[in-house]
Amino acid sequence: MSKKNxxxxxxxxxxxxxxxxxxxxxxxxxxxxxGHGVIVMEGRLRATKNGRIRNQGSTVSIEPLHxxxxxxxxxxxxxxxxxxxxxxxxxxLGAPFNAILPMSLGPGKxxxxxxxxxxxxxxxxxxxVQEVEETHSSVVTMKxxxxxxxxxxxxxxxxxxxxxRLIGKGGESLKRLKEDAExxxxxxxxxxxxxxxxxDGILEVxxxxxxxxVESRPIPVGGGH
Amino acid sequence: xxxxxxxxxxxxxxxxxxxxxARIDGRQQWEGRDVEIETSVLPRAEGSARVRMGDTIVxxxxxxxxxxxxxxxxxxxxxxCSAEIRPVAGRNWESGPPSPESIELGRxxxxxxxxxxxxxxxxxCIIPGEKAWQVILDLFAISxxxxxxxxxxxxxxxxxxxxxxxAERFEVGEDYSLGVSKxxxxxxxxxxxxxxxxxxxxREELGGDERIHITLGDDDHVHSLQKGLKGIFSTEExxxxxxxxxxxxxxxxxxxxxx
Amino acid sequence: xxxxxxxxxxxxxGKRVDGRGPGDLRDIxxxxxxxxxxxxxxxxxxxxxxxIVAVYGPMECHPRKLQRQDRAVLDVAYNMAPFSTxxxxxxxxxxxxREISKVTKDALxxxxxxxxxxxxxxxxSIEVLSAEAGTRCVGLTAxxxxxxDAGVPMTDxxxxxxxxxxxxxxxxxxxxxxxxxxxxxxxxGILPNSGQLVFLQMDGDLSQEEFNQAWQYNMDAAQMIxxxxxxxxxxxxx
Numbered sequence: 001m002s003k004k005n006x007x008x009x010x011x012x013x014x015x016x017x018x019x020x021x022x023x024x025x026x027x028x029x030x031x032x033x034x035g036h037g038v039i040v041m042e043g044r045l046r047a048t049k050n051g052r053i054r055n056q057g058s059t060v061s062i063e064p065l066h067x068x069x070x071x072x073x074x075x076x077x078x079x080x081x082x083x084x085x086x087x088x089x090x091x092x093l094g095a096p097f098n099a100i101l102p103m104s105l106g107p108g109k110x111x112x113x114x115x116x117x118x119x120x121x122x123x124x125x126x127x128x129v130q131e132v133e134e135t136h137s138s139v140v141t142m143k144x145x146x147x148x149x150x151x152x153x154x155x156x157x158x159x160x161x162x163x164x165r166l167i168g169k170g171g172e173s174l175k176r177l178k179e180d181a182e183x184x185x186x187x188x189x190x191x192x193x194x195x196x197x198x199x200d201g202i203l204e205v206x207x208x209x210x211x212x213x214v215e216s217r218p219i220p221v222g223g224g225h
Numbered sequence: 226x227x228x229x230x231x232x233x234x235x236x237x238x239x240x241x242x243x244x245x246x247a248r249i250d251g252r253q254q255w256e257g258r259d260v261e262i263e264t265s266v267l268p269r270a271e272g273s274a275r276v277r278m279g280d281t282i283v284x285x286x287x288x289x290x291x292x293x294x295x296x297x298x299x300x301x302x303x304x305x306c307s308a309e310i311r312p313v314a315g316r317n318w319e320s321g322p323p324s325p326e327s328i329e330l331g332r333x334x335x336x337x338x339x340x341x342x343x344x345x346x347x348x349x350c351i352i353p354g355e356k357a358w359q360v361i362l363d364l365f366a367i368s369x370x371x372x373x374x375x376x377x378x379x380x381x382x383x384x385x386x387x388x389x390x391x392a393e394r395f396e397v398g399e400d401y402s403l404g405v406s407k408x409x410x411x412x413x414x415x416x417x418x419x420x421x422x423x424x425x426x427x428r429e430e431l432g433g434d435e436r437i438h439i440t441l442g443d444d445d446h447v448h449s450l451q452k453g454l455k456g457i458f459s460t461e462e463x464x465x466x467x468x469x470x471x472x473x474x475x476x477x478x479x480x481x482x483x484x
Numbered sequence: 485x486x487x488x489x490x491x492x493x494x495x496x497x498g499k500r501v502d503g504r505g506p507g508d509l510r511d512i513x514x515x516x517x518x519x520x521x522x523x524x525x526x527x528x529x530x531x532x533x534x535x536i537v538a539v540y541g542p543m544e545c546h547p548r549k550l551q552r553q554d555r556a557v558l559d560v561a562y563n564m565a566p567f568s569t570x571x572x573x574x575x576x577x578x579x580x581x582r583e584i585s586k587v588t589k590d591a592l593x594x595x596x597x598x599x600x601x602x603x604x605x606x607x608x609s610i611e612v613l614s615a616e617a618g619t620r621c622v623g624l625t626a627x628x629x630x631x632x633d634a635g636v637p638m639t640d641x642x643x644x645x646x647x648x649x650x651x652x653x654x655x656x657x658x659x660x661x662x663x664x665x666x667x668x669x670x671x672x673g674i675l676p677n678s679g680q681l682v683f684l685q686m687d688g689d690l691s692q693e694e695f696n697q698a699w700q701y702n703m704d705a706a707q708m709i710x711x712x713x714x715x716x717x718x719x720x721x722x
Contacts, residue, residue: 267534267567267568267613267614268532268534268614269568269570269615270567273567284567286567288566290572309575311561311609311611312540312607313519313522313536313609315521315522316521316540316543322576363567365611367518367519367611368519368520427521
């Protein structure tokens, strides 16, 4: 315990107070909006996730420690082609449900029955989420600036909640990473990033990512358990 | 086991890494992940071990039963080894009857241990033709990030080495240490980006081709071999792997002996 | 239940075989993030019980016929490892494991916000590595912690604990020996923030008074266990 007080400093102690667990009471709901990870039950706010409290205006939300990506319209996403029919591709986004990419929204001109020759199973695409219905049927598109089939480089995964840290204030951290490694790096909203460049650069970016993932573990492991 | 999607980019990247004598997690071609072994970790098992290699974590537990010896071998007990990979261990492992993958795992580990002669089956006989010990080694995966084979084989032999025969509980005498006279070690090699590497991690397995498993005894005697998955390899490739396995199995055996 | 016996399990001072008082729990430890490849996980030891739970998802639900258009489905599998018991547990189909998987699923479905993930599946694997007594309670409690670790939204976590009766005395959290000679067992799944229940079983023989006492022991114990769960998720932070 002395370690926590010594190394954490006052800033960390302040943050510690805002860590909540599912079911935790967050006070009266009157005059407050329930944001992400928060629900209203019997006139009171209640946490539904393990994470840190964020107050923005009158909205109380939780920034989860771990989370799965949920697609929203407009998101830039990196997906894998998981299957196809005559006129549709099925795209895996690392989300709770797959999306479809209709032939009409595919790259360039595709003829009916020619989906596989344009993009085969196992290929990787940079796409945008066009719509997500209530039932979670979702559609992605490749019509738009820069959207394409990815032919070189590598895809790395990073927990969606670490994206902010990766990109940094005003994109500073990401910019520095790109310059240091002399790589092209595109970070998609679904926690996947495309790194393209020479092998040494790619390895350098991966090394930095691994470092960040280790550092970001917010909870010190140890103590009584 | 659900068949996972293999991204073409991953295969291309692994090939590029191989050409440049590099690996996806920064290791050398023949370098293994750090190996952690803990023994006597399961209170209900008569012998047990937990092995961790990177993010691969497995348990092995030894249980004993009394069996009637087989009629053609009335003076011998038995050894049984089975592997169970339940959905806890990874996204692609599913519940239900044992998959061909988990059966292969159990059988390959079984052959290595059995054929090394590390367990004296004659000593397992209690009353010839009537009563003998059956040693059951159960292998159980908690987290699969590649190379369950080596992790299972290592946990298995480590668990057998600290197993105690529960004779008192079965009212056939006093408890005694099972005693393992040899230490078979399995070394597995996976073809990734057109060359073999030792101790493939999950991503290398996903984007790799065939694998080869070699179990060597204390004196470098070969006790079991297995080629798995789709792929073609040459005699030269195999000769190199065999040489590497001789070196590596000694290192692993030293780790076990130092426990 | 093992039935009645002449074995004296409680001494003249009211102490139990392992030195506990009637309302005391066995030692409990909880650890998260123990299965590196899972989305969330938990290792819980409770006496000499040891359980590991891994959560995968929410993810695309296969096969398609299991999908629900309006909510996620939970796929809960409770299993005892072959080396978890004194006599080896044969792997494979087992009616007891099936029932426990089902009641655990029913309990967790009552708190997980399933409607946020239509057409998806959340897979919860409960693996008993070492069994003493009360593994279903350990499994359900550890599953709640693993779900929280995975970031799956829930209205509350479930705390599960059992009380029972030995030598005509109501006691909390029976250990193996007590369970063998126990005369009743009352496992419950409690929502610690409201005191409501999502899981309830009972077998044996309890008078109304004994039943009330067992119920109260469980309620009190749930608050203590909940503190351990919160501590593990907050990693020792305030």
